[in-house]
Amino acid sequence: MAIKTPRQYLESLKDGRVVYLNGERVPDVTAHPVCKVTNDWVAIDYIMSNDPRYQDLLTDLDEDGERVSFALQPQRTREDLLRLREVVKLWARVCFGKPSGAKFVAKDGLNAVTVVAPRVDNKYGTNYAANVEAYRRHLQKNDLAFAMGLTDVKGDRNLRPSQQVQHKDFYVRIVEERSDGIIVSGAKTHISQAPACNEIIVAPCRAMQKEDAAYAVAFGIPLNTPGITMICAQPEITADSDLFDHPISKAVYINDATIIFDNVFIPNERIFLKGEWEFAGQVAYMFANFHRLSAETYKAMELELFTGAAVLMAEYNGVEKKAHVREKLTWLVMYTEAVETLGLAAVEHCVSERGSDLVYPNPMIANICKFYFADNWHQATKYIQDIGGGIIVTAPSYKDYTNPETHALMEKYFAGSARTSTENRLRMVKLVRDLTSCYEDVLTIHAEGSLEAQKLSIVQLADWERYKGAAMRAAGIAGAGENPLFDGLPQFPPAL
Numbered sequence: 037m038a039i040k041t042p043r044q045y046l047e048s049l050k051d052g053r054v055v056y057l058n059g060e061r062v063p064d065v066t067a068h069p070v071c072k073v074t075n076d077w078v079a080i081d082y083i084m085s086n087d088p089r090y091q092d093l094l095t096d097l098d099e100d101g102e103r104v105s106f107a108l109q110p111q112r113t114r115e116d117l118l119r120l121r122e123v124v125k126l127w128a129r130v131c132f133g134k135p136s137g138a139k140f141v142a143k144d145g146l147n148a149v150t151v152v153a154p155r156v157d158n159k160y161g162t163n164y165a166a167n168v169e170a171y172r173r174h175l176q177k178n179d180l181a182f183a184m185g186l187t188d189v190k191g192d193r194n195l196r197p198s199q200q201v202q203h204k205d206f207y208v209r210i211v212e213e214r215s216d217g218i219i220v221s222g223a224k225t226h227i228s229q230a231p232a233c234n235e236i237i238v239a240p241c242r243a244m245q246k247e248d249a250a251y252a253v254a255f256g257i258p259l260n261t262p263g264i265t266m267i268c269a270q271p272e273i274t275a276d277s278d279l280f281d282h283p284i285s286k287a288v289y290i291n292d293a294t295i296i297f298d299n300v301f302i303p304n305e306r307i308f309l310k311g312e313w314e315f316a317g318q319v320a321y322m323f324a325n326f327h328r329l330s331a332e333t334y335k336a337m338e339l340e341l342f343t344g345a346a347v348l349m350a351e352y353n354g355v356e357k358k359a360h361v362r363e364k365l366t367w368l369v370m371y372t373e374a375v376e377t378l379g380l381a382a383v384e385h386c387v388s389e390r391g392s393d394l395v396y397p398n399p400m401i402a403n404i405c406k407f408y409f410a411d412n413w414h415q416a417t418k419y420i421q422d423i424g425g426g427i428i429v430t431a432p433s434y435k436d437y438t439n440p441e442t443h444a445l446m447e448k449y450f451a452g453s454a455r456t457s458t459e460n461r462l463r464m465v466k467l468v469r470d471l472t473s474c475y476e477d478v479l480t481i482h483a484e485g486s487l488e489a490q491k492l493s494i495v496q497l498a499d500w501e502r503y504k505g506a507a508m509r510a511a512g513i514a515g516a517g518e519n520p521l522f523d524g525l526p527q528f529p530p531a532l
């Protein structure tokens with residue numbers, strides 16, 4: 037089949053999946069008005085892959101001459117990673133900063149198991165790399181939308197998976213091994229757009245120890261597999277919300293669902309890790325490497341929109357030339373461009389391992405970039421909220437604006453600068469409200485890993501000896517020259 041049409045994609049979701057939303061079972065996600073928002077956003081992937089203007093970027097021809105999604109190809113060169121960035125940028129620009137989700141998150145999971153599976157095979161003689169490749173072909177040939185299930189519900193965060201007290205299913209685990217496969221139970225949570233995907237890749241979210249071996253499990257299966265229940269994230273919108281009041285949240289309901297696995301059968305050929313506990317952390321870490329790059333790429337697109345909203349809000353309020361506003365706008369430009377530049381640097385300095393023909397983003401730079409944008413997000417929202425004024429949360433709804441009894445009053449009293457219309461000012465106010473919602477705040481902090489996760493990686497990756505060598509040399513402490521970077525440098529200050 038290769039590239040699907042949007043219609044074929046939507047039809048493929050009518051597969052008996054078990055989905056709950058707002059207290060009710062959703063018998064058909066394609067017929068539900070709120071689920072439809074997610075489906076339509078995911079469908080953008082299919083709309084664009086069928087559009088000749090974007091096909092060269094978004095698709096490749098496979099060995100059979102069939103068009104397949106580039107996002108599903110393994111990344112073998114810096115150019116592949118650069119192209120992947122352009123793909124994510126395009127998806128994000130089209131969808132108001134939120135890349136369409138058919139492959140966006142899970143491609144990073146596929147990349148992670150692609151890198152780690154051969155390492156496990158080398159040590160244990162397993163067949164996981166072949167399983168991953170067969171799965172990749174299955175995804176490509178059927179152009180499937182797939183989700184990434186990394187984050188477990190986790191229970192008591194102070195306890196490892198096998199130490200949990202209330203029950204043993206806080207992390208997805210193997211409950212039974214059979215000759216033809218395994219049975220798994222447990223739950224993954226915050227899994228973006230899963231109810232609008234065909235398949236899910238499941239992998240461990242943390243490093244494991246020997247006692248946690250049952251939790252060191254990775255696989256890929258259809259989301260209508262018996263035993264899977266999806267409970268949707270509480271939506272910000274209702275069926276009758278409109279785009280004027282919710283320009284982003286009515287267009288993009290990411291639906292980060294909780295997915296319960298109740299004795300789900302996974303056939304042998306879909307298993308990518310089965311008890312090799314010392315590789316669990318490697319899968320999680322490699323997913324994070326790729327996904328932080330994806331995150332900073334789309335975030336730069338979202339920040340472009342965000343900074344644009346701040347400038348326009350300032351203009352519509354007539355304050356764009358005020359000193360404190362200019363200062364905040366300048367800061368927003370620096371923030372936006374720094375995220376773009378750091379993301380690019382992570383690709384320019386990508387890493388290739390000895391014995392592997394794959395590349396991945398530079399982990400140090402990718403982690404710094406993710407931390408930088410997440411850590412500064414609330415500063416950015418503080419600035420845009422300050423510039424916008426209280427109207428961001430107190431403006432009446434679109435229904436009041438279009439009600440003949442209140443329309444003229446709103447036209448008159450909600451006007452700002454005469455250089456724009458009341459309607460434009462209200463539209464920008466609603467955009468800023470959506471951009472600075474609690475959902476956006478928490479997404480920026482936690483999606484793609486919490487702040488501490490990046491710090492942990494940065495501390496582990498830091499070249500402490502280089503830093504120490506530079507300081508020892510300047511302080512005149514012996515031993516700095518043992519570091520090759522400082523060995524043999526000219527004496528300074530010179531003895532002239």
Ligand SMILES: Cc1cc2nc3c(=O)[nH]c(=O)nc-3n(C[C@H](O)[C@H](O)[C@H](O)COP(=O)(O)OP(=O)(O)OC[C@H]3O[C@@H](n4cnc5c(N)ncnc54)[C@H](O)[C@@H]3O)c2cc1C
Binds near residue numbers: 141186187193225488
């Ligand atoms: C909008 C959104 C979309 C997402 N999409 C996906 C997705 O598609 N797929 C997916 O797999 N995941 C997804 N995630 C999950 C995301 O990766 C996690 O939210 C993130 O890793 C944090 O985990 P948590 O939410 O369980 O928070 P917690 O782990 O509960 O963290 C809360 C706080 O506790 C701290 N903490 C937790 N454990 C420890 C510890 N042992 N030691 C010290 N401090 C600790 C954390 O650092 C943090 O400060 C998404 C999240 C969001 C918000």
